[in-house]
Amino acid sequence: MACSFFKLGCKVYMVKVSYEQKPFRREVMRTYGATVTPSPSMDTNIGRQINADHPNTTGSLGCAISEAVEVATSTEGYRYVLGSVLNQVLLHQSVIGLETKAACDKYGIKPDIIIGCAGGGSNLGGLISPFMGEKLRGEADYRIIAVEPASCPSFTRGKFAYDFCDTGKVCPMAKMYTLGHDFIPSANHAGGLRYHGMSGILSQLYHDGLMEAVSVEQTSVFEAAEMFARVEGILPAPESSHAIRVAIDEALKCKETGEEKTIILGLTGTGYFDMTAYEKYNDGTMTDYIPTDDDLAKGFATIPNVNL
Numbered sequence: 001m002a003c004s005f006f007k008l009g010c011k012v013y014m015v016k017v018s019y020e021q022k023p024f025r026r027e028v029m030r031t032y033g034a035t036v037t038p039s040p041s042m043d044t045n046i047g048r049q050i051n052a053d054h055p056n057t058t059g060s061l062g063c064a065i066s067e068a069v070e071v072a073t074s075t076e077g078y079r080y081v082l083g084s085v086l087n088q089v090l091l092h093q094s095v096i097g098l099e100t101k102a103a104c105d106k107y108g109i110k111p112d113i114i115i116g117c118a119g120g121g122s123n124l125g126g127l128i129s130p131f132m133g134e135k136l137r138g139e140a141d142y143r144i145i146a147v148e149p150a151s152c153p154s155f156t157r158g159k160f161a162y163d164f165c166d167t168g169k170v171c172p173m174a175k176m177y178t179l180g181h182d183f184i185p186s187a188n189h190a191g192g193l194r195y196h197g198m199s200g201i202l203s204q205l206y207h208d209g210l211m212e213a214v215s216v217e218q219t220s221v222f223e224a225a226e227m228f229a230r231v232e233g234i235l236p237a238p239e240s241s242h243a244i245r246v247a248i249d250e251a252l253k254c255k256e257t258g259e260e261k262t263i264i265l266g267l268t269g270t271g272y273f274d275m276t277a278y279e280k281y282n283d284g285t286m287t288d289y290i291p292t293d294d295d296l297a298k299g300f301a302t303i304p305n306v307n308l
């Protein structure tokens, strides 16, 4: 599916930090025929504006969305499809949860904890959907944990408010946990988790106390990724490794208390395109960044004043 999509002459706006940190992902898309531009670029109005407002910015998903929407709406024959955050994307990804649930039922497994990384919330929303259904109907209870980077803590430090889904304010607003549409996170290696907001569905579930959220720092995430790779023989994506970190932490708690728990985690991707990040971790040059309250206050100031 990806091949035919890119062969259509697809134009991709790739978050600048990912464009630089994930050259192999970029080259896969170019090989299939896509034109890949680092975002924010200088070829859209919104890209030029963002570059002027934030010189030398490494970009964010919010910036790339604005640029892609601008091009799609101003170019004949172009369409834009959002790959995360929105309800239909979670619905699409519910296939992950349905397959997981079918496997659990087949083998008589009842998970105690379900863990997933959360960027815009689509893989986690999809994974938990049948389990959350049971929880909402009072048929079963599960602990559900969203894991986000400490550098972009939408759930754990964000505000539940109406905000724009993109930096350039060309998309509609949504009620969600947000750091403010103008918040640009530091150059975290889990580029797919650098989104200022969060799925509206997950935001409501979190707000209602039906799921938990934790944030983790990237060096501890890569420590978990390394352990997972050595034990399982699978090299995980940095995004997925956030979930792995917390799954290991929960397993270690069980080891201490002697409790037995079944933990499910969402493994969302391979790390083979992220070897620059692994190289930094292996060389001991990876750093962590946690935004200060002052950094976050600047983003919060951009949340529109329409909240009831």
Ligand SMILES: Cc1ncc(COP(=O)(O)O)c(C=O)c1O
Pocket: 083, 084, 085, 117, 118, 119, 120, 121, 122, 123, 124, 191, 192, 193, 237, 239, 240, 268, 269, 270
């Ligand atoms: C490998 C991987 N996992 C997870 C995500 C997070 O996205 P979401 O929270 O929408 O599932 C991304 C986003 O690009 C990703 O590339």
